[in-house]
Amino acid sequence: MRTMKMLIVTVALSVFTLISLSAQPLEEQQNVVETQVVVQETLEDSAEGILYMREEEKLARDVYLTLYDYWGFRTFIQIAQSEQKHMDSVGALIVGQGLEDPIADAQVGEFKNPTLAALYTTLVQQGLQSPADAYRVGAIIEDLDIYDLENFLSLTDDAAEKAVYSNLLRGSENHMRSFLKQLIRYGQSYEAQYITSERLALIVQR
Numbered sequence: 001m002r003t004m005k006m007l008i009v010t011v012a013l014s015v016f017t018l019i020s021l022s023a024q025p026l027e028e029q030q031n032v033v034e035t036q037v038v039v040q041e042t043l044e045d046s047a048e049g050i051l052y053m054r055e056e057e058k059l060a061r062d063v064y065l066t067l068y069d070y071w072g073f074r075t076f077i078q079i080a081q082s083e084q085k086h087m088d089s090v091g092a093l094i095v096g097q098g099l100e101d102p103i104a105d106a107q108v109g110e111f112k113n114p115t116l117a118a119l120y121t122t123l124v125q126q127g128l129q130s131p132a133d134a135y136r137v138g139a140i141i142e143d144l145d146i147y148d149l150e151n152f153l154s155l156t157d158d159a160a161e162k163a164v165y166s167n168l169l170r171g172s173e174n175h176m177r178s179f180l181k182q183l184i185r186y187g188q189s190y191e192a193q194y195i196t197s198e199r200l201a202l203i204v205q206r
Contacts, residue, residue, distance in 0.1 A: 046152070046155065046156040046158060046161055047097060047099055049152040049155065049156065049161075050090060050093045050094060050097065050099065050161065051094070051099060051102050052113065052148070053090050053148065053149070053152065053165075053168070054087065054090040054091060054094060054101065054102060054103060055102055055103055055111055055112065055113050055116050056116060056144070056145060056148060057083055057086040057087045057090055057145075057168070058083075058087055058103050058106070058111070058116075059111070059116050059119060059120055059141065060079075060080075060083040060086070060141045060142075060145060061080050061083035061084055061086075061087060062108045062109055062120060063120060063123050063124055063127065063137065063138075063141060064076040064077070064079050064080035064083060064138065065077070065080045065108055066108065066109070066124050066127075067124070067127045067128075067134045067137070067138075068080060070127075070128055070134075071131060071134055073131070073134070073182075075135075075138075075178055075179070075182060076134070076138070079138070079175050079178065082171055082175065085171075086168050086171060087103075089164045089167065089168065090164060090168075092164070093160060093161060093164055096160060109121075109124075123137045123140065123141065124137075131186065132183065132186040132188050135179050135182040135183050135186070136179075136183060136188070136190060138175070138178075138179035138182075139176060139179040139180060139183065139190045140193060142172045142173075142175045142176040142179060143176065143192055143193055143194045143195055143200075144193075144194050145168070145172040145175075146169060146172045146173065146176065146194070146195050146199070146203075147194035147195050148194075149165050149168055149169045149172065150169065150195075152165055153165045153166065153169070173203045173206065176200075176203055177203065177204065177206075180204060
């Protein structure tokens with residue numbers, strides 16, 4: 001029997017950001033809302049990883065759709081469309097393994113996993129603060145996606161899962177570069193929260 005262990009979400013919100021603070025002018029610092037989220041998942045088999053990634057890709061799509069509706073930035077709708085393809089890829093794994101889809105008939109912002117439900121609310125709230133915050137939220141989501149995908153890749157020997165996760169990983173790296181490019185336009189930078197700073201530097205260099 002599959003057992004999902006502890007789920008921990010710690011969210012800290014303040015009017016001053018600690019993310020890349022030293023790289024931002026003072027007048028920009030005061031318009032940024034800090035979000036620190038710690039997500040710990042211990043999954044005991046690959047099926048749990050598939051179900052979790054199905055919802056995590058939905059999290060990305062839903063946040064980007066919501067931010068697009070608010071800001072109208074094309075980057076968000078374009079990447080949301082890519083995230084839908086990611087969701088479909090993981091959905092194919094669910095069908096192939098005869099698993100129950102955790103997001104069947106779920107609307108935007110609806111999640112079975114309470115951790116991801118809370119994260120959706122937190123990230124949307126931050127993303128509505130300013131355009132720079134919206135792009136920073138995108139970087140946070142891709143940061144988390146890359147971290148989880150690399151973990152799940154290391155835990156499975158299934159060829160189909162490896163193929164899907166590897167494709168999603170390449171997509172998330174591309175999305176990260178897109179969001180970082182937009183942040184630069186606002187004179188801001190991004191500090192990795194889940195992957196290492198060295199891993200982030202490699203992504204940027206490609």
